[in-house]
Amino acid sequence: MARATREPLPGGGVVLAVPDGPSGPPPLRFERAADRGWILRQGERPLIQARSEGDGCCRDLHLRRLPGHRSPLPPLTAAAMRTGADWPHRYALWLEETELGPLHFGRWLLTSRSTSAPGIWDCDLVQDWPDATLELLCGGGWHGVLPLRPLSAPDGSRVKAYRKHAREGTLAPVLLWWVSFLDGWLLLDGHDRAAAALAEGMRPACVELVRLPDDADWRATAEEITAAHEEQMARLAERPAGPHTARQRQALDRGYADVISTLAYDANVTPVFEDPRD
Known part of the structure:
Protein backbone atom coordinates (compact mmCIF):
# COMPACT_ATOMS: atom_id res chain seq x y z
CA MET A 1 0.00 0.00 0.00
CA ALA A 2 1.26 3.48 -0.86
CA ARG A 3 2.29 5.61 2.09
CA ALA A 4 -0.50 7.60 3.70
CA THR A 5 -0.34 11.29 4.49
CA ARG A 6 -0.15 11.80 8.26
CA GLU A 7 -1.91 14.48 10.30
CA PRO A 8 -0.71 14.45 13.93
CA LEU A 9 -3.40 15.68 16.29
CA PRO A 10 -2.67 18.22 19.05
CA GLY A 11 -4.22 16.07 21.77
CA GLY A 12 -2.46 12.91 20.61
CA GLY A 13 -3.24 10.45 17.89
CA VAL A 14 -2.87 10.62 14.14
CA VAL A 15 -5.05 10.76 11.03
CA LEU A 16 -3.93 8.69 8.05
CA ALA A 17 -5.09 9.81 4.61
CA VAL A 18 -4.69 6.60 2.60
CA PRO A 19 -4.27 7.30 -1.12
CA ASP A 20 -6.29 5.56 -3.78
CA GLY A 21 -4.50 2.35 -4.71
CA PRO A 22 -5.19 -0.87 -6.57
CA SER A 23 -8.85 -1.63 -7.12
CA GLY A 24 -10.52 -4.14 -4.88
CA PRO A 25 -11.38 -4.39 -1.19
CA PRO A 26 -8.81 -4.39 1.63
CA PRO A 27 -7.50 -7.67 3.05
CA LEU A 28 -9.68 -7.42 6.19
CA ARG A 29 -13.20 -6.41 5.21
CA PHE A 30 -16.91 -7.05 5.60
CA GLU A 31 -18.80 -8.62 2.70
CA ARG A 32 -22.52 -8.89 2.11
CA ALA A 33 -24.17 -12.27 2.44
CA ALA A 34 -27.67 -13.60 1.85
CA ASP A 35 -30.57 -13.20 4.28
CA ARG A 36 -29.47 -9.90 5.85
CA GLY A 37 -26.10 -11.36 6.69
CA TRP A 38 -22.46 -10.48 6.30
CA ILE A 39 -19.07 -12.15 6.45
CA LEU A 40 -15.82 -10.79 7.84
CA ARG A 41 -12.94 -12.01 5.69
CA GLN A 42 -9.19 -11.76 5.99
CA GLY A 43 -7.90 -12.47 2.52
CA GLU A 44 -9.94 -15.46 1.37
CA ARG A 45 -10.46 -16.79 4.89
CA PRO A 46 -13.84 -16.17 6.58
CA LEU A 47 -13.48 -15.09 10.21
CA ILE A 48 -17.10 -14.29 11.12
CA GLN A 49 -20.39 -15.38 9.58
CA ALA A 50 -23.32 -13.25 10.75
CA ARG A 51 -27.05 -13.17 10.13
CA SER A 52 -29.71 -10.88 11.51
CA GLU A 53 -33.04 -12.10 12.85
CA GLY A 54 -36.15 -10.27 13.98
CA ASP A 55 -38.29 -7.40 12.80
CA GLY A 56 -38.32 -3.76 13.75
CA CYS A 57 -35.37 -1.77 15.01
CA CYS A 58 -34.23 -4.24 17.69
CA ARG A 59 -32.82 -7.44 16.22
CA ASP A 60 -30.61 -10.34 17.21
CA LEU A 61 -27.34 -10.78 15.37
CA HIS A 62 -26.19 -14.39 15.34
CA LEU A 63 -22.44 -14.84 14.92
CA ARG A 64 -20.22 -17.78 14.20
CA ARG A 65 -16.53 -16.99 14.54
CA LEU A 66 -14.03 -19.19 12.76
CA PRO A 67 -10.36 -19.86 13.53
CA GLY A 68 -7.52 -18.37 11.54
CA HIS A 69 -7.42 -14.68 12.46
CA ARG A 70 -3.95 -13.20 12.01
CA SER A 71 -3.07 -9.98 13.78
CA PRO A 72 -2.27 -7.04 11.48
CA LEU A 73 0.46 -5.98 13.94
CA PRO A 74 3.81 -7.72 14.51
CA PRO A 75 4.51 -9.41 17.87
CA LEU A 76 5.51 -7.03 20.66
CA THR A 77 8.60 -7.78 22.72
CA ALA A 78 8.87 -7.15 26.44
CA ALA A 79 11.69 -4.69 25.77
CA ALA A 80 9.56 -2.71 23.31
CA MET A 81 6.72 -2.43 25.81
CA ARG A 82 9.04 -1.33 28.62
CA THR A 83 10.67 1.26 26.37
CA GLY A 84 7.26 2.68 25.58
CA ALA A 85 6.14 4.31 22.37
CA ASP A 86 3.69 6.69 20.81
CA TRP A 87 1.41 3.72 20.23
CA PRO A 88 -1.10 5.35 17.84
CA HIS A 89 1.75 6.41 15.55
CA ARG A 90 3.51 3.04 15.91
CA TYR A 91 0.33 1.09 15.15
CA ALA A 92 -0.42 3.41 12.22
CA LEU A 93 2.97 2.61 10.69
CA TRP A 94 2.44 -1.13 11.09
CA LEU A 95 -1.08 -0.95 9.65
CA GLU A 96 0.31 0.78 6.57
CA GLU A 97 2.84 -2.01 6.12
CA THR A 98 0.64 -5.03 6.75
CA GLU A 99 -1.25 -7.11 4.21
CA LEU A 100 -3.69 -8.30 6.88
CA GLY A 101 -5.49 -5.11 7.93
CA PRO A 102 -8.58 -3.07 7.04
CA LEU A 103 -7.00 0.13 5.68
CA HIS A 104 -8.15 1.27 2.26
CA PHE A 105 -8.67 4.57 0.46
CA GLY A 106 -9.85 7.31 2.80
CA ARG A 107 -9.09 8.90 6.17
CA TRP A 108 -8.45 6.85 9.31
CA LEU A 109 -8.05 8.03 12.89
CA LEU A 110 -5.93 6.26 15.51
CA THR A 111 -6.17 7.53 19.08
CA SER A 112 -5.42 6.20 22.54
CA ARG A 113 -8.27 5.31 24.89
CA SER A 114 -7.28 4.78 28.50
CA THR A 115 -10.87 4.78 29.78
CA SER A 116 -14.07 3.17 28.52
CA ALA A 117 -17.76 3.28 29.30
CA PRO A 118 -19.10 0.78 31.85
CA GLY A 119 -19.93 -2.63 30.42
CA ILE A 120 -17.68 -2.57 27.36
CA TRP A 121 -15.11 -4.94 28.89
CA ASP A 122 -17.42 -7.05 31.06
CA CYS A 123 -21.08 -7.65 30.23
CA ASP A 124 -20.65 -6.49 26.60
CA LEU A 125 -17.38 -8.35 26.00
CA VAL A 126 -18.32 -11.34 23.81
CA GLN A 127 -16.56 -14.35 25.34
CA ASP A 128 -18.76 -17.17 23.99
CA TRP A 129 -16.94 -19.14 21.28
CA PRO A 130 -17.50 -19.89 18.47
CA ASP A 131 -21.20 -18.98 18.47
CA ALA A 132 -22.64 -15.86 20.04
CA THR A 133 -25.73 -13.68 19.77
CA LEU A 134 -25.71 -9.90 20.05
CA GLU A 135 -28.94 -8.23 21.09
CA LEU A 136 -28.75 -5.11 18.97
CA LEU A 137 -30.31 -2.03 20.46
CA CYS A 138 -32.71 0.16 18.51
CA GLY A 139 -30.56 1.92 15.97
CA GLY A 140 -28.31 -1.07 15.40
CA GLY A 141 -25.63 -1.49 18.04
CA TRP A 142 -24.63 -3.12 21.27
CA HIS A 143 -21.49 -1.10 22.21
CA GLY A 144 -19.13 -3.88 23.23
CA VAL A 145 -15.93 -5.66 22.18
CA LEU A 146 -15.89 -8.67 19.86
CA PRO A 147 -12.67 -10.73 20.00
CA LEU A 148 -11.56 -12.57 16.87
CA ARG A 149 -10.21 -15.53 18.81
CA PRO A 150 -10.89 -16.89 22.31
CA LEU A 151 -9.23 -15.04 25.16
CA SER A 152 -6.57 -17.17 26.83
CA ALA A 153 -6.90 -18.36 30.42
CA PRO A 154 -5.55 -16.04 33.15
CA ASP A 155 -2.90 -18.62 34.09
CA GLY A 156 -1.64 -19.16 30.53
CA SER A 157 2.08 -18.55 30.11
CA ARG A 158 1.80 -15.52 27.80
CA VAL A 159 -1.01 -14.02 29.86
CA LYS A 160 1.01 -14.45 33.07
CA ALA A 161 3.93 -12.59 31.48
CA TYR A 162 1.62 -9.81 30.33
CA ARG A 163 0.02 -9.59 33.78
CA LYS A 164 3.39 -8.55 35.15
CA HIS A 165 3.51 -5.77 32.56
CA ALA A 166 -0.02 -4.74 33.55
CA ARG A 167 1.02 -4.43 37.19
CA GLU A 168 4.12 -2.45 36.18
CA GLY A 169 2.15 -0.13 33.91
CA THR A 170 4.09 -1.18 30.79
CA LEU A 171 1.43 -3.24 29.01
CA ALA A 172 0.97 -2.10 25.41
CA PRO A 173 -2.58 -1.18 24.39
CA VAL A 174 -4.80 -3.47 22.38
CA LEU A 175 -5.99 -2.44 18.92
CA LEU A 176 -9.74 -1.97 18.47
CA TRP A 177 -11.52 -1.30 15.18
CA TRP A 178 -14.75 0.70 15.48
CA VAL A 179 -17.52 -0.84 13.34
CA SER A 180 -20.41 1.56 12.81
CA PHE A 181 -23.21 -0.94 12.14
CA LEU A 182 -22.36 -2.82 15.34
CA ASP A 183 -21.88 0.33 17.41
CA GLY A 184 -18.97 -1.65 18.83
CA TRP A 185 -15.41 -2.79 18.27
CA LEU A 186 -13.52 -5.73 16.82
CA LEU A 187 -10.42 -6.72 18.78
CA LEU A 188 -7.77 -6.83 16.04
CA ASP A 189 -4.64 -7.24 18.16
CA GLY A 190 -3.82 -7.91 21.80
CA HIS A 191 -6.12 -10.76 22.85
CA ASP A 192 -3.63 -12.01 25.45
CA ARG A 193 -2.88 -8.46 26.62
CA ALA A 194 -6.60 -7.90 27.08
CA ALA A 195 -6.88 -11.14 29.06
CA ALA A 196 -3.95 -10.06 31.24
CA ALA A 197 -5.40 -6.64 32.03
CA LEU A 198 -8.80 -8.12 32.84
CA ALA A 199 -7.20 -10.76 35.07
CA GLU A 200 -5.56 -7.92 37.02
CA GLY A 201 -8.90 -6.16 37.45
CA MET A 202 -8.08 -3.46 34.89
CA ARG A 203 -9.78 -2.29 31.73
CA PRO A 204 -7.38 -2.76 28.83
CA ALA A 205 -5.83 0.38 27.42
CA CYS A 206 -6.66 0.68 23.73
CA VAL A 207 -5.70 2.28 20.47
CA GLU A 208 -8.91 2.83 18.54
CA LEU A 209 -9.02 2.69 14.74
CA VAL A 210 -11.91 4.66 13.22
CA ARG A 211 -12.74 5.41 9.60
CA LEU A 212 -13.40 9.14 9.07
CA PRO A 213 -15.40 10.96 6.39
CA ASP A 214 -13.54 11.90 3.24
Missing part, protein backbone atom coordinates in the same frame (compact mmCIF):
# COMPACT_ATOMS: atom_id res chain seq x y z
CA ASP A 215 -12.52 15.55 2.90
CA ALA A 216 -15.10 16.26 0.20
CA ASP A 217 -17.90 14.75 2.30
CA TRP A 218 -17.25 16.59 5.55
CA ARG A 219 -16.61 19.87 3.72
CA ALA A 220 -19.95 19.55 1.91
CA THR A 221 -21.67 18.90 5.24
CA ALA A 222 -19.88 21.93 6.72
CA GLU A 223 -21.20 24.12 3.90
CA GLU A 224 -24.78 22.95 4.56
CA ILE A 225 -24.45 23.56 8.30
CA THR A 226 -22.89 26.98 7.70
CA ALA A 227 -25.72 28.00 5.36
CA ALA A 228 -28.33 26.90 7.91
CA HIS A 229 -26.49 28.75 10.70
CA GLU A 230 -26.29 31.96 8.67
CA GLU A 231 -30.01 31.72 7.95
CA GLN A 232 -30.78 31.33 11.66
CA MET A 233 -28.56 34.28 12.54
CA ALA A 234 -30.21 36.43 9.86
CA ARG A 235 -33.67 35.69 11.27
CA LEU A 236 -32.41 36.47 14.75
CA ALA A 237 -31.00 39.80 13.55
CA GLU A 238 -34.49 40.84 12.45
CA ARG A 239 -35.75 40.66 16.03
CA PRO A 240 -35.51 43.57 18.48
CA ALA A 241 -32.14 43.68 20.21
CA GLY A 242 -32.04 42.73 23.86
CA PRO A 243 -30.48 40.39 26.45
CA HIS A 244 -32.57 37.43 25.27
CA THR A 245 -31.54 37.73 21.62
CA ALA A 246 -27.92 38.25 22.65
CA ARG A 247 -27.97 35.01 24.64
CA GLN A 248 -29.60 33.20 21.71
CA ARG A 249 -26.91 34.51 19.37
CA GLN A 250 -24.15 33.32 21.70
CA ALA A 251 -25.76 29.89 22.08
CA LEU A 252 -26.14 29.49 18.31
CA ASP A 253 -22.54 30.53 17.72
CA ARG A 254 -21.25 28.09 20.35
CA GLY A 255 -23.30 25.24 18.94
CA TYR A 256 -22.16 25.99 15.40
CA ALA A 257 -18.50 26.15 16.44
CA ASP A 258 -18.76 22.87 18.37
CA VAL A 259 -20.31 21.02 15.43
CA ILE A 260 -17.92 22.40 12.81
CA SER A 261 -14.83 21.69 14.92
CA THR A 262 -15.53 17.93 15.06
CA LEU A 263 -16.98 17.27 11.59
CA ALA A 264 -13.70 16.13 10.07
CA TYR A 265 -13.11 13.68 12.93
CA ASP A 266 -16.56 12.13 13.40
CA ALA A 267 -16.77 8.40 12.75
CA ASN A 268 -17.89 7.44 9.27
CA VAL A 269 -19.88 4.43 8.12
CA THR A 270 -17.96 1.15 7.99
CA PRO A 271 -18.29 -0.12 4.41
CA VAL A 272 -19.64 -3.56 3.56
CA PHE A 273 -18.26 -4.74 0.23
CA GLU A 274 -19.97 -6.86 -2.36
CA ASP A 275 -18.80 -10.46 -2.54
CA PRO A 276 -16.70 -10.67 -5.73
CA ARG A 277 -17.70 -14.32 -6.05
CA ASP A 278 -21.32 -13.36 -6.82
Whole structure:
Protein backbone atom coordinates (compact mmCIF):
# COMPACT_ATOMS: atom_id res chain seq x y z
CA MET A 1 0.00 0.00 0.00
CA ALA A 2 1.26 3.48 -0.86
CA ARG A 3 2.29 5.61 2.09
CA ALA A 4 -0.50 7.60 3.70
CA THR A 5 -0.34 11.29 4.49
CA ARG A 6 -0.15 11.80 8.26
CA GLU A 7 -1.91 14.48 10.30
CA PRO A 8 -0.71 14.45 13.93
CA LEU A 9 -3.40 15.68 16.29
CA PRO A 10 -2.67 18.22 19.05
CA GLY A 11 -4.22 16.07 21.77
CA GLY A 12 -2.46 12.91 20.61
CA GLY A 13 -3.24 10.45 17.89
CA VAL A 14 -2.87 10.62 14.14
CA VAL A 15 -5.05 10.76 11.03
CA LEU A 16 -3.93 8.69 8.05
CA ALA A 17 -5.09 9.81 4.61
CA VAL A 18 -4.69 6.60 2.60
CA PRO A 19 -4.27 7.30 -1.12
CA ASP A 20 -6.29 5.56 -3.78
CA GLY A 21 -4.50 2.35 -4.71
CA PRO A 22 -5.19 -0.87 -6.57
CA SER A 23 -8.85 -1.63 -7.12
CA GLY A 24 -10.52 -4.14 -4.88
CA PRO A 25 -11.38 -4.39 -1.19
CA PRO A 26 -8.81 -4.39 1.63
CA PRO A 27 -7.50 -7.67 3.05
CA LEU A 28 -9.68 -7.42 6.19
CA ARG A 29 -13.20 -6.41 5.21
CA PHE A 30 -16.91 -7.05 5.60
CA GLU A 31 -18.80 -8.62 2.70
CA ARG A 32 -22.52 -8.89 2.11
CA ALA A 33 -24.17 -12.27 2.44
CA ALA A 34 -27.67 -13.60 1.85
CA ASP A 35 -30.57 -13.20 4.28
CA ARG A 36 -29.47 -9.90 5.85
CA GLY A 37 -26.10 -11.36 6.69
CA TRP A 38 -22.46 -10.48 6.30
CA ILE A 39 -19.07 -12.15 6.45
CA LEU A 40 -15.82 -10.79 7.84
CA ARG A 41 -12.94 -12.01 5.69
CA GLN A 42 -9.19 -11.76 5.99
CA GLY A 43 -7.90 -12.47 2.52
CA GLU A 44 -9.94 -15.46 1.37
CA ARG A 45 -10.46 -16.79 4.89
CA PRO A 46 -13.84 -16.17 6.58
CA LEU A 47 -13.48 -15.09 10.21
CA ILE A 48 -17.10 -14.29 11.12
CA GLN A 49 -20.39 -15.38 9.58
CA ALA A 50 -23.32 -13.25 10.75
CA ARG A 51 -27.05 -13.17 10.13
CA SER A 52 -29.71 -10.88 11.51
CA GLU A 53 -33.04 -12.10 12.85
CA GLY A 54 -36.15 -10.27 13.98
CA ASP A 55 -38.29 -7.40 12.80
CA GLY A 56 -38.32 -3.76 13.75
CA CYS A 57 -35.37 -1.77 15.01
CA CYS A 58 -34.23 -4.24 17.69
CA ARG A 59 -32.82 -7.44 16.22
CA ASP A 60 -30.61 -10.34 17.21
CA LEU A 61 -27.34 -10.78 15.37
CA HIS A 62 -26.19 -14.39 15.34
CA LEU A 63 -22.44 -14.84 14.92
CA ARG A 64 -20.22 -17.78 14.20
CA ARG A 65 -16.53 -16.99 14.54
CA LEU A 66 -14.03 -19.19 12.76
CA PRO A 67 -10.36 -19.86 13.53
CA GLY A 68 -7.52 -18.37 11.54
CA HIS A 69 -7.42 -14.68 12.46
CA ARG A 70 -3.95 -13.20 12.01
CA SER A 71 -3.07 -9.98 13.78
CA PRO A 72 -2.27 -7.04 11.48
CA LEU A 73 0.46 -5.98 13.94
CA PRO A 74 3.81 -7.72 14.51
CA PRO A 75 4.51 -9.41 17.87
CA LEU A 76 5.51 -7.03 20.66
CA THR A 77 8.60 -7.78 22.72
CA ALA A 78 8.87 -7.15 26.44
CA ALA A 79 11.69 -4.69 25.77
CA ALA A 80 9.56 -2.71 23.31
CA MET A 81 6.72 -2.43 25.81
CA ARG A 82 9.04 -1.33 28.62
CA THR A 83 10.67 1.26 26.37
CA GLY A 84 7.26 2.68 25.58
CA ALA A 85 6.14 4.31 22.37
CA ASP A 86 3.69 6.69 20.81
CA TRP A 87 1.41 3.72 20.23
CA PRO A 88 -1.10 5.35 17.84
CA HIS A 89 1.75 6.41 15.55
CA ARG A 90 3.51 3.04 15.91
CA TYR A 91 0.33 1.09 15.15
CA ALA A 92 -0.42 3.41 12.22
CA LEU A 93 2.97 2.61 10.69
CA TRP A 94 2.44 -1.13 11.09
CA LEU A 95 -1.08 -0.95 9.65
CA GLU A 96 0.31 0.78 6.57
CA GLU A 97 2.84 -2.01 6.12
CA THR A 98 0.64 -5.03 6.75
CA GLU A 99 -1.25 -7.11 4.21
CA LEU A 100 -3.69 -8.30 6.88
CA GLY A 101 -5.49 -5.11 7.93
CA PRO A 102 -8.58 -3.07 7.04
CA LEU A 103 -7.00 0.13 5.68
CA HIS A 104 -8.15 1.27 2.26
CA PHE A 105 -8.67 4.57 0.46
CA GLY A 106 -9.85 7.31 2.80
CA ARG A 107 -9.09 8.90 6.17
CA TRP A 108 -8.45 6.85 9.31
CA LEU A 109 -8.05 8.03 12.89
CA LEU A 110 -5.93 6.26 15.51
CA THR A 111 -6.17 7.53 19.08
CA SER A 112 -5.42 6.20 22.54
CA ARG A 113 -8.27 5.31 24.89
CA SER A 114 -7.28 4.78 28.50
CA THR A 115 -10.87 4.78 29.78
CA SER A 116 -14.07 3.17 28.52
CA ALA A 117 -17.76 3.28 29.30
CA PRO A 118 -19.10 0.78 31.85
CA GLY A 119 -19.93 -2.63 30.42
CA ILE A 120 -17.68 -2.57 27.36
CA TRP A 121 -15.11 -4.94 28.89
CA ASP A 122 -17.42 -7.05 31.06
CA CYS A 123 -21.08 -7.65 30.23
CA ASP A 124 -20.65 -6.49 26.60
CA LEU A 125 -17.38 -8.35 26.00
CA VAL A 126 -18.32 -11.34 23.81
CA GLN A 127 -16.56 -14.35 25.34
CA ASP A 128 -18.76 -17.17 23.99
CA TRP A 129 -16.94 -19.14 21.28
CA PRO A 130 -17.50 -19.89 18.47
CA ASP A 131 -21.20 -18.98 18.47
CA ALA A 132 -22.64 -15.86 20.04
CA THR A 133 -25.73 -13.68 19.77
CA LEU A 134 -25.71 -9.90 20.05
CA GLU A 135 -28.94 -8.23 21.09
CA LEU A 136 -28.75 -5.11 18.97
CA LEU A 137 -30.31 -2.03 20.46
CA CYS A 138 -32.71 0.16 18.51
CA GLY A 139 -30.56 1.92 15.97
CA GLY A 140 -28.31 -1.07 15.40
CA GLY A 141 -25.63 -1.49 18.04
CA TRP A 142 -24.63 -3.12 21.27
CA HIS A 143 -21.49 -1.10 22.21
CA GLY A 144 -19.13 -3.88 23.23
CA VAL A 145 -15.93 -5.66 22.18
CA LEU A 146 -15.89 -8.67 19.86
CA PRO A 147 -12.67 -10.73 20.00
CA LEU A 148 -11.56 -12.57 16.87
CA ARG A 149 -10.21 -15.53 18.81
CA PRO A 150 -10.89 -16.89 22.31
CA LEU A 151 -9.23 -15.04 25.16
CA SER A 152 -6.57 -17.17 26.83
CA ALA A 153 -6.90 -18.36 30.42
CA PRO A 154 -5.55 -16.04 33.15
CA ASP A 155 -2.90 -18.62 34.09
CA GLY A 156 -1.64 -19.16 30.53
CA SER A 157 2.08 -18.55 30.11
CA ARG A 158 1.80 -15.52 27.80
CA VAL A 159 -1.01 -14.02 29.86
CA LYS A 160 1.01 -14.45 33.07
CA ALA A 161 3.93 -12.59 31.48
CA TYR A 162 1.62 -9.81 30.33
CA ARG A 163 0.02 -9.59 33.78
CA LYS A 164 3.39 -8.55 35.15
CA HIS A 165 3.51 -5.77 32.56
CA ALA A 166 -0.02 -4.74 33.55
CA ARG A 167 1.02 -4.43 37.19
CA GLU A 168 4.12 -2.45 36.18
CA GLY A 169 2.15 -0.13 33.91
CA THR A 170 4.09 -1.18 30.79
CA LEU A 171 1.43 -3.24 29.01
CA ALA A 172 0.97 -2.10 25.41
CA PRO A 173 -2.58 -1.18 24.39
CA VAL A 174 -4.80 -3.47 22.38
CA LEU A 175 -5.99 -2.44 18.92
CA LEU A 176 -9.74 -1.97 18.47
CA TRP A 177 -11.52 -1.30 15.18
CA TRP A 178 -14.75 0.70 15.48
CA VAL A 179 -17.52 -0.84 13.34
CA SER A 180 -20.41 1.56 12.81
CA PHE A 181 -23.21 -0.94 12.14
CA LEU A 182 -22.36 -2.82 15.34
CA ASP A 183 -21.88 0.33 17.41
CA GLY A 184 -18.97 -1.65 18.83
CA TRP A 185 -15.41 -2.79 18.27
CA LEU A 186 -13.52 -5.73 16.82
CA LEU A 187 -10.42 -6.72 18.78
CA LEU A 188 -7.77 -6.83 16.04
CA ASP A 189 -4.64 -7.24 18.16
CA GLY A 190 -3.82 -7.91 21.80
CA HIS A 191 -6.12 -10.76 22.85
CA ASP A 192 -3.63 -12.01 25.45
CA ARG A 193 -2.88 -8.46 26.62
CA ALA A 194 -6.60 -7.90 27.08
CA ALA A 195 -6.88 -11.14 29.06
CA ALA A 196 -3.95 -10.06 31.24
CA ALA A 197 -5.40 -6.64 32.03
CA LEU A 198 -8.80 -8.12 32.84
CA ALA A 199 -7.20 -10.76 35.07
CA GLU A 200 -5.56 -7.92 37.02
CA GLY A 201 -8.90 -6.16 37.45
CA MET A 202 -8.08 -3.46 34.89
CA ARG A 203 -9.78 -2.29 31.73
CA PRO A 204 -7.38 -2.76 28.83
CA ALA A 205 -5.83 0.38 27.42
CA CYS A 206 -6.66 0.68 23.73
CA VAL A 207 -5.70 2.28 20.47
CA GLU A 208 -8.91 2.83 18.54
CA LEU A 209 -9.02 2.69 14.74
CA VAL A 210 -11.91 4.66 13.22
CA ARG A 211 -12.74 5.41 9.60
CA LEU A 212 -13.40 9.14 9.07
CA PRO A 213 -15.40 10.96 6.39
CA ASP A 214 -13.54 11.90 3.24
CA ASP A 215 -12.52 15.55 2.90
CA ALA A 216 -15.10 16.26 0.20
CA ASP A 217 -17.90 14.75 2.30
CA TRP A 218 -17.25 16.59 5.55
CA ARG A 219 -16.61 19.87 3.72
CA ALA A 220 -19.95 19.55 1.91
CA THR A 221 -21.67 18.90 5.24
CA ALA A 222 -19.88 21.93 6.72
CA GLU A 223 -21.20 24.12 3.90
CA GLU A 224 -24.78 22.95 4.56
CA ILE A 225 -24.45 23.56 8.30
CA THR A 226 -22.89 26.98 7.70
CA ALA A 227 -25.72 28.00 5.36
CA ALA A 228 -28.33 26.90 7.91
CA HIS A 229 -26.49 28.75 10.70
CA GLU A 230 -26.29 31.96 8.67
CA GLU A 231 -30.01 31.72 7.95
CA GLN A 232 -30.78 31.33 11.66
CA MET A 233 -28.56 34.28 12.54
CA ALA A 234 -30.21 36.43 9.86
CA ARG A 235 -33.67 35.69 11.27
CA LEU A 236 -32.41 36.47 14.75
CA ALA A 237 -31.00 39.80 13.55
CA GLU A 238 -34.49 40.84 12.45
CA ARG A 239 -35.75 40.66 16.03
CA PRO A 240 -35.51 43.57 18.48
CA ALA A 241 -32.14 43.68 20.21
CA GLY A 242 -32.04 42.73 23.86
CA PRO A 243 -30.48 40.39 26.45
CA HIS A 244 -32.57 37.43 25.27
CA THR A 245 -31.54 37.73 21.62
CA ALA A 246 -27.92 38.25 22.65
CA ARG A 247 -27.97 35.01 24.64
CA GLN A 248 -29.60 33.20 21.71
CA ARG A 249 -26.91 34.51 19.37
CA GLN A 250 -24.15 33.32 21.70
CA ALA A 251 -25.76 29.89 22.08
CA LEU A 252 -26.14 29.49 18.31
CA ASP A 253 -22.54 30.53 17.72
CA ARG A 254 -21.25 28.09 20.35
CA GLY A 255 -23.30 25.24 18.94
CA TYR A 256 -22.16 25.99 15.40
CA ALA A 257 -18.50 26.15 16.44
CA ASP A 258 -18.76 22.87 18.37
CA VAL A 259 -20.31 21.02 15.43
CA ILE A 260 -17.92 22.40 12.81
CA SER A 261 -14.83 21.69 14.92
CA THR A 262 -15.53 17.93 15.06
CA LEU A 263 -16.98 17.27 11.59
CA ALA A 264 -13.70 16.13 10.07
CA TYR A 265 -13.11 13.68 12.93
CA ASP A 266 -16.56 12.13 13.40
CA ALA A 267 -16.77 8.40 12.75
CA ASN A 268 -17.89 7.44 9.27
CA VAL A 269 -19.88 4.43 8.12
CA THR A 270 -17.96 1.15 7.99
CA PRO A 271 -18.29 -0.12 4.41
CA VAL A 272 -19.64 -3.56 3.56
CA PHE A 273 -18.26 -4.74 0.23
CA GLU A 274 -19.97 -6.86 -2.36
CA ASP A 275 -18.80 -10.46 -2.54
CA PRO A 276 -16.70 -10.67 -5.73
CA ARG A 277 -17.70 -14.32 -6.05
CA ASP A 278 -21.32 -13.36 -6.82
